[in-house]
Amino acid sequence: MGIYEELQARGLIAQVTDEERIRELVNNGKATFYIGFDPTADSLHVGHFMELCLMKRLQEAGNKPIALIGGGTGYIGDPSGRSDMRSMMTPEQIQHNCDCFKKQMSKFIDFSEGKALMVNNADWLLDLNYIDVLREIGPHFSVNRMLTAECYKQRMEKGLSFLEFNYMIMQAYDFYELFQNCGCNLEFGGDDQWSNMLAGTELIRRKLGKDASAMTITLLLNSEGKKMGKTQSGAVWLDPEKTSPFEFYQYWRNVGDADVLKCIRMLTFLPLEEIDKMDSWEGAQLNTAKEILAYELTKLVHGEEEAEKAQAAAKALFSQGAAADMPTTELTPEDLTDGSIDILGILVKSSLVPSRAEARRAVQQGGVTVEGEKVGDIKTSYTADTLGKGLVVKKGKKNFRKVVMK
Numbered sequence: 071m072g073i074y075e076e077l078q079a080r081g082l083i084a085q086v087t088d089e090e091r092i093r094e095l096v097n098n099g100k101a102t103f104y105i106g107f108d109p110t111a112d113s114l115h116v117g118h119f120m121e122l123c124l125m126k127r128l129q130e131a132g133n134k135p136i137a138l139i140g141g142g143t144g145y146i147g148d149p150s151g152r153s154d155m156r157s158m159m160t161p162e163q164i165q166h167n168c169d170c171f172k173k174q175m176s177k178f179i180d181f182s183e184g185k186a187l188m189v190n191n192a193d194w195l196l197d198l199n200y201i202d203v204l205r206e207i208g209p210h211f212s213v214n215r216m217l218t219a220e221c222y223k224q225r226m227e228k229g230l231s232f233l234e235f236n237y238m239i240m241q242a243y244d245f246y247e248l249f250q251n252c253g254c255n256l257e258f259g260g261d262d263q264w265s266n267m268l269a270g271t272e273l274i275r276r277k278l279g280k281d282a283s284a285m286t287i288t289l290l291l292n293s294e295g296k297k298m299g300k301t302q303s304g305a306v307w308l309d310p311e312k313t314s315p316f317e318f319y320q321y322w323r324n325v326g327d328a329d330v331l332k333c334i335r336m337l338t339f340l341p342l343e344e345i346d347k348m349d350s351w352e353g354a355q356l357n358t359a360k361e362i363l364a365y366e367l368t369k370l371v372h373g374e375e376e377a378e379k380a381q382a383a384a385k386a387l388f389s390q391g392a393a394a395d396m397p398t399t400e401l402t403p404e405d406l407t408d409g410s411i412d413i414l415g416i417l418v419k420s421s422l423v424p425s426r427a428e429a430r431r432a433v434q435q436g437g438v439t440v441e442g443e444k445v446g447d448i449k450t451s452y453t454a455d456t457l458g459k460g461l462v463v464k465k466g467k468k469n470f471r472k473v474v475m476k
Contacts, residue, residue: 071342072097073131079342080335082124084261084286087271092283095256099132103256104248106191106241107175108140109167110159113309114174116299116321117260119371120290122178123337124258129179129186136187136254137175139168142195143240146233164192174308177371187252191244203239210276211239211269219265238266245270249282261286290336293328308371315372317397319380322364330359338366400476401457410451413438416463420471432465439464 074093077083086092095101105121107114114122125135144164159167172188179186216222216238222230245267248254257267267284274282290298299306306321307313313321325333335345340362348359361381369377399420405411411419417429417438430448432438438445440452440463452461460474 073128073133076342077124077127081332082120082287082336084288085264086285087268087283088281091281092256092285095283096128096131096133101128101133101256102136102253103128103133103258104136104138104245104252104254105258106138106140106143106244107171109144109164109171111305111307112167112170113307113312114171115305115307116290117297117305119299119308119367120287120337121258121260122175123339123370124287126178127339134184134186135179136189136248136252137179138244138248139171139188139190141165141168141190141192143191143237143244144168146237146240170309189248189252191240191247194247195240195243198243203243206277207239207243207273210273211242216269221262221265238269241266242269242273245282246273246277249274249278249280255282257282257284259284259286261289288336290333293326298325298329298333310372310376314397315368315376316380316383318371319364319368319377319384322367323360323384325360325363327356330356330363334359334363334366338363339370340366397470398460398472398474400474402476403454406454410453411457412448413440413445413450413452414448416452416473417465420463420473422463422465422469422471437466 071079072093074083074096092101096103105125107118107121125137129135141164144159144167168190175181175188181188216235217226219238221238222235225234241263245254245257257270259267264284264286267286271282271284274280292298305313306318308318310318322333331345331348331351334340334348335342338345348355351359364384365377365381368380372380401411401416401419405415405419413433414426414429417423417432418426423429423432429438433445433448436444436446440450440461442462454475457473457475460472462470463473464470
């Protein structure tokens with residue numbers, strides 16, 4: 071089985087421009103391909119994870135990845151899938167985020183001599199002359215056609231700014247630049263990027279008279295059709311300072327029964343033969359599958375040692391033990407009133423709920439336990455001494471924190 075057939079079997083391929091050409095390129099290690107990452111935060115998140123894994127798979131098959139950091143496009147912001155405009159970042163924020171991305175990507179991609187490239191589109195986009203772009207690039211884009219693109223549809227309802235309208239042109243220019251100067255013959259991206267990617271292949275064809283290819287990756291959606299990688303407190307980050315290895319493990323341990331085998335197939339590097347045997351699993355076996363998924367992905371992102379610790383902490387939690395590697399909220403004396411804090415305050419401070427009203431509902435509905443004991447009274451309080459050794463607080467079956475006095 072070639073790498074292209076493996077990607078198909080794992081359900082990773084969504085759309086392609088020329089299947090036979092792309093199959094021949096990647097199966098024979100002839101693809102120099104790029105994926106773009108706009109530095110909208112100081113960490114990559116689960117939404118980027120599948121793209122990083124794809125780059126790793128293709129590099130191991132002999133192909134050459136180009137990780138493009140959007141230091142230039144980050145000034146504009148991708149409107150795809152957005153209902154409003156992204157907040158504008160300063161040049162310093164963008165550069166800081168780019169630096170953070172480079173460090174994280176190196177865990178997945180071998181950037182040693184000749185094996186991969188990391189480029190920043192600020193190197194060419196920030197020096198472009200506006201009139202030159204209008205004259206050289208503008209004639210190759212039809213406004214009527216651009217307005218039908220999927221990436222603009224959601225923004226059109228609330229108003230698409232001219233700033234964002236230029237994003238497609240900039241992404242297309244990236245491919246054009248990499249094709250000429252880096253030998254890049256293929257672009258990969260999420261399925262919501264299809265219109266932007268086609269614009270790049272079209273620009274190369276019109277300007278240079280040559281063919282370039284594009285392939286989109288299936289978006290990681292749950293059984294309800296919603297993008298995975300979000301929790302009540304926000305995105306699931308790859309940076310351990312933003313999402314701890316334990317929290318990362320627990321996110322995957324808690325995926326739905328209908329999603330676990332799909333996630334194992336798409337995200338892990340387990341052999342397909344081994345995964346195929348799991349297709350008949352049901353009931354308690356699906357919990358085992360979730361543990362496999364959580365362990366394998368935590369190992370990929372944070373290393374084997376952290377995966378082992380996260381797994382041990384999860385097992386300790388479910389046997390009502392308090393593990394040292396559990397996500398922890400530290401309270402200060404300022405969080406206490408007259409030497410104690412009530413359960414509602416603990417739930418809010420530990421980010422298990424967004425407000426005291428939500429905390430009250432959770433307690434009244436019987437969904438809160440402390441050290442394995444259900445809390446039924448919203449006035450239940452805990453002193454600094456009680457909190458000294460730490461208490462395991464759970465909301466529902468899947469959300470928990472160790473709360474301790476600093």
